[in-house]
Each structure stands twice: as C-alpha cells, then as structure tokens.
Amino acid sequence: MQIILVSRHLCTARTITIMPRHVLLAVTGFVALVLTTAMLLSWLSVHWRLPLVEDLVQSQQQKESRRIQDYVSNNLQLMATRLGELQGKVMQLDSLGQRVSGLVGGKPTVPTPAAASGDGQGGPFLPVALSANELQQEIERLAAAVDNHAAELEALEFQLLEKRVRDRLLPTTLPVKSTHLGSGFGVRLDPIAGMQARHEGIDFVAPMGAPVVAAADGVVLVAESHPEFGNMIDIDHGDGLTSRYAHLSRLDVAPGRLVKHGERIGAVGTTGRSTGPHLHFEVRMLGVPQNPALFLKRGGEFAQFARR
Missing domain, CATH: 1.20.5 (Single alpha-helices involved in coiled-coils or other helix-helix interfaces)
Incomplete structure (x- = not known):
C-alpha cells in the first residue's frame, strides 16, 4: 500500500x-x-489498595474458598458413607463366618469386637469426628478386614463343600426302612451251622420286597448272584470304601451305574444262605470289614431306628 x-x-x-x-x-x-x-x-x-479492586479480589478469594470447602465437605461425606458401608459389611461377614464355622464344626477365626473382651461393657454410642486422613486410614483398615474375611469365608466354603462331599460318600443312609435289627457286627452263633462264627455286617429284618437304597453316592461294582450272599450288590464310594447289600430278591442296577444316596437299588429277599427275608449290609475299607453302625450313626435315620 x-x-x-x-x-x-x-x-x-x-x-x-x-x-x-x-x-x-x-x-x-x-x-x-x-x-x-x-x-x-x-x-x-x-x-x-483501591476499594473496587480490593473488593473484587476478596470476592474471588471467597468464591474459591467456598468451592474448596464444598469439595472437601462432599469428599468427607462420601468417605464417611463408605466407612459406614464397610463397617456394616465387616459385621455381616463376622456373623456369617461364625455361622459357617459352626456348620463345618470349627471355631470363628476372627472374634467380633463384643467378643474380644470378657468384661461387661455398654453405654450410649457417641461417635468421634474423624479427620480426612483418619477417615482414609479407617477405610483402608476396614477394606483390608473385608478382604481377609472374604478369604476366610472362601476357605470355610471349601471346607463345607468338602464336608458335604465326604458326607455324601460315607454310607450314612439307612439302606432299608420299616425294619428292625437282626444280627449285629462281630462274633455270633451261626443261624444255620449253630456254631460261633464271624458276622461281617449287620442284618436288617424287613418284609419281603421292601425297597433297598444306596447308603451313599457311588458306582456299582457288582450286581450278581452269589452262592452264599444270593443276589448281591457292591458299591464303590471311593478311597477304598465299599458297601455290600446281600440276599436281595431283585437287582435294580447294573455294574458301572452311578447311584446317589437314598436311590433304590433292589429289594429285600432271602436268596443265598439265608433263613428268612432280611438285608445283609456290609461296609469295607480296602477290603477289611468295618462295623456299619459306626457309619450309620452319623446319619439321623439310624438314631431313630436304634430307639425302636
């Protein structure tokens, strides 16, 4: 330009x-x-220090101070709420841990605050105000306590599951209902030979054709006729534990069949070397005869049966 x-x-x-x-x-x-x-x-x-400018600066400072106070107050409120939630969860986990420990037959691993001291205590609840740092520390402590309780409950859950599996695999279910006890385990007078002889099981006297059920979960090993035991079923419960059901009038399962405790497997009879309708029931560990009553007593049915 x-x-x-x-x-x-x-x-x-x-x-x-x-x-x-x-x-x-x-x-x-x-x-x-x-x-x-x-x-x-x-x-x-x-x-x-002109008044207009000073008022403007103070107004900005007050606004910023209020904003910071509101932010801190909101954070403290959130932290207090979180603290209350964690305290409630810890109390719930304490109570749940005690109940689960009772189910597995153990003792609570973490005592509740009330159980921590044997002295009588009480009075009104007067909470003490905590600073932000104290709130954060308490939250971290309770969060760690929740994690520890969760780990303990997982261990208790595993023990409970293991107990349930073990109980289902132990022959604790009464193999026949509506019965009374005949010959017990041990030495007896043989009903046919009339001489002292070992009896490796328990005889349950029951009507002909009464249902016979599996005493525990397992796999059928044998379902066949035997010269002395008559119609016989052997069930493998694992770890070398087996049960035997003899003198049956019928066989309702075949070898290899997976059965559950309480499931019908046959019927009472008098086949084989027998003088009348009854069930001969055996429990063996690695082939060694065990007293079936020791296992059946762990179930509620045998206690009622023994009182008859």
Missing part, C-alpha cells in the same frame, strides 16, 4: 510505501502498549 503526501509550500508530492511488516509492527506495538497500561493500572490499584 502506498500513501502520497502533497505539500502546498514545496509544491511537491512524497510517496510513503507501507509494507505488511509495518502493519504487523504497529499492531504488535499497540497490543504491547495496552497490556503494559493494564498491568500498570493493576499494580497501581493493588499498591494503593
């Missing part, structure tokens, strides 16, 4: 050329001047 200046006195014209850099320098100088003036006015206002 060019600017032409004409003088009346010299009767001449002068041309001034304005380049883009000149415009940029002029704008930069103007902006710098404005900023410098503003900074100077601000410094003078603060230095001489």
